Amino acid sequence: xxxxxxxxxxxxxxLVALVAVFGLLASACGDDDDTSTDPTDAPATQPTDAPATQPTxxxxTEPTASPATEPPNAPMADGPTIRVRGQxxxxxxxIAEVYGQYLAAKGYNVEILTPAGFRTEAxxxxxxxxxxxxxxxxxxxxxxxxxxxASSGDPEVIVSIIGPEYEKIGATLLDYSPAVDxxxxxxxxxxxxTTISDAAGLDLVLGASAACFERPQCFLGYTDPAIYGxxxxxxxxxxxxxxxxxxxxxxxxxxxxxxSTAPQISKDGFKVxxxxxxxxxxxxxxxxxxxxxxxxxxxxxxxxxxxxxxxITTDDLVAWNVETDVNFRESxxxxxxxxxxxxxx
Amino acid sequence: MLAQAAVPRDVGLFEFLFGSKYWTGADGILASLSDTVxxxxxxxxxxxxxxxxxxxxxxxxxRGELSVTWIVTLSRAVPxxxxxxxxxxxxxxxxxxxxxxxxxxxxxxxxxxxxxxxSYTAVKEADANTVDAARAMGLAERxxxxxxxxxxxxxxxxxxxxxxxxxxxxxxxxRAFLGGDGLGRFVRDGxxxxxxxxxxxxxxxxxxxxxxxxxxxGVIQRVALPTGVRRLFHRQP
Numbered sequence: 001x002x003x004x005x006x007x008x009x010x011x012x013x014x015l016v017a018l019v020a021v022f023g024l025l026a027s028a029c030g031d032d033d034d035t036s037t038d039p040t041d042a043p044a045t046q047p048t049d050a051p052a053t054q055p056t057x058x059x060x061t062e063p064t065a066s067p068a069t070e071p072p073n074a075p076m077a078d079g080p081t082i083r084v085r086g087q088x089x090x091x092x093x094x095i096a097e098v099y100g101q102y103l104a105a106k107g108y109n110v111e112i113l114t115p116a117g118f119r120t121e122a123x124x125x126x127x128x129x130x131x132x133x134x135x136x137x138x139x140x141x142x143x144x145x146x147x148x149x150a151s152s153g154d155p156e157v158i159v160s161i162i163g164p165e166y167e168k169i170g171a172t173l174l175d176y177s178p179a180v181d182x183x184x185x186x187x188x189x190x191x192x193x194t195t196i197s198d199a200a201g202l203d204l205v206l207g208a209s210a211a212c213f214e215r216p217q218c219f220l221g222y223t224d225p226a227i228y229g230x231x232x233x234x235x236x237x238x239x240x241x242x243x244x245x246x247x248x249x250x251x252x253x254x255x256x257x258x259x260s261t262a263p264q265i266s267k268d269g270f271k272v273x274x275x276x277x278x279x280x281x282x283x284x285x286x287x288x289x290x291x292x293x294x295x296x297x298x299x300x301x302x303x304x305x306x307x308x309x310x311x312i313t314t315d316d317l318v319a320w321n322v323e324t325d326v327n328f329r330e331s332x333x334x335x336x337x338x339x340x341x342x343x344x345x
Numbered sequence: 346m347l348a349q350a351a352v353p354r355d356v357g358l359f360e361f362l363f364g365s366k367y368w369t370g371a372d373g374i375l376a377s378l379s380d381t382v383x384x385x386x387x388x389x390x391x392x393x394x395x396x397x398x399x400x401x402x403x404x405x406x407x408r409g410e411l412s413v414t415w416i417v418t419l420s421r422a423v424p425x426x427x428x429x430x431x432x433x434x435x436x437x438x439x440x441x442x443x444x445x446x447x448x449x450x451x452x453x454x455x456x457x458x459x460x461x462x463x464s465y466t467a468v469k470e471a472d473a474n475t476v477d478a479a480r481a482m483g484l485a486e487r488x489x490x491x492x493x494x495x496x497x498x499x500x501x502x503x504x505x506x507x508x509x510x511x512x513x514x515x516x517x518x519x520r521a522f523l524g525g526d527g528l529g530r531f532v533r534d535g536x537x538x539x540x541x542x543x544x545x546x547x548x549x550x551x552x553x554x555x556x557x558x559x560x561x562x563g564v565i566q567r568v569a570l571p572t573g574v575r576r577l578f579h580r581q582p
Binding site: 120207213 | 351352353354433434437438440442443521522523524526530533534536537538539540
């Protein structure tokens, strides 16, 4: 036995007790953020939030439900796992949860990965096989995959360009949704302007993210004499997000480039100036599925995904953002609620 | 007219660092550099003005010994970016804009601890024999502090200021992510625009400035000593 003085023994015992308590606490407060494949986890861990929906959730999402209740062409239970990952901002996280939970409820093998990165990382993931399903904004995909191609406000034009580009990297672009989250030229409600062209002579101070300043459909387009030709009084680079709203409200800037579904726009009394010259590209959301996974599951997977995409509207995106950004709710809960309200799970 | 010409995506690293095009102009390297230097110099100056009298005074009076331990522990836990980030909306809502208060306060919290610690320790550890001799000679307490303790402590205090200055210069780039500019803007733009060479160039500039600051203060530390002390250091082996 170790020879310890009574004092040392006392200290050692306290240390062991402390480590044990810590270990217990650490395992108990497990992984709240873990997005597991089983959607029943979401309502189950929040019993006070949705007690009424729990009984209906359990049987509907149970993958081992009796064959009689499954549609005749149910996906095979041993198909490849569909790994879906949202980009690291609240709207994208909610969208990924919606698609992931929907597919899981339909019986596919789905794994909703922790949100990470942005478009570049999403496209890289699909290219090198780390991801199977991503949902992107088609205008953004265009900038990423075909930066030299002319952008357009017409989704059909954009899809005709990025479809083949996605095929080159082993992915299939499915039908785009009517839901749009595009660029918005946002000003305070009391500004005397309704279109972006009206902003020309007002010597506004512009706040935008770093990416905007080198993008032809953003700052370069606003200041191009051949397009809008606006001369801004000054420019400030601001991190994309709620800080844009803060800066606009405080008067530090007079106009910000935000996204059209930001909930703060209506909440704080801002207004979006109309893109009268059609500079902003179409930004419908569209799922992109790995071609090999699509072939493994067949046409049913494409049909299911297209059905979901068709059901999402721009108002839904705004509503989800209000829930996550204003009411600070978790994306997976918001997704489950919406899917249930639409009868999709 | 473009108020802010973005650095093109295909810029080469050396082209960015050594081409004159990116050094001049309102958004160029020189302008950003002077932005950074002005803020950092102000922060270090104010931090010194606060911390040196406080530390030296308390050490002379042999009070506040616990404060040293507290500051050592707490200063390591200061989340500078979080503090600055938290202060930005407050500053905006009060109409003070993005700068300078949030980043100034956050950087002050970075700079004060090292200077306070070295001031306190240096004055406390000033050669006891010399201090005793000074008192025996009948010097007033005020003179013991200013003419003896502080004189002996100068070199060490300057070392603390040097540490603070380097840390401030190295942390200052976060300002670019909070609505400001300065040398960190190239890192921010490189990240936001997916421009690897810009990102790398910005990082090199920031690191170089920090290294330069360290070197500069190293020289000051050796040179800016009271005459008697300098002679003292030269005579002793």
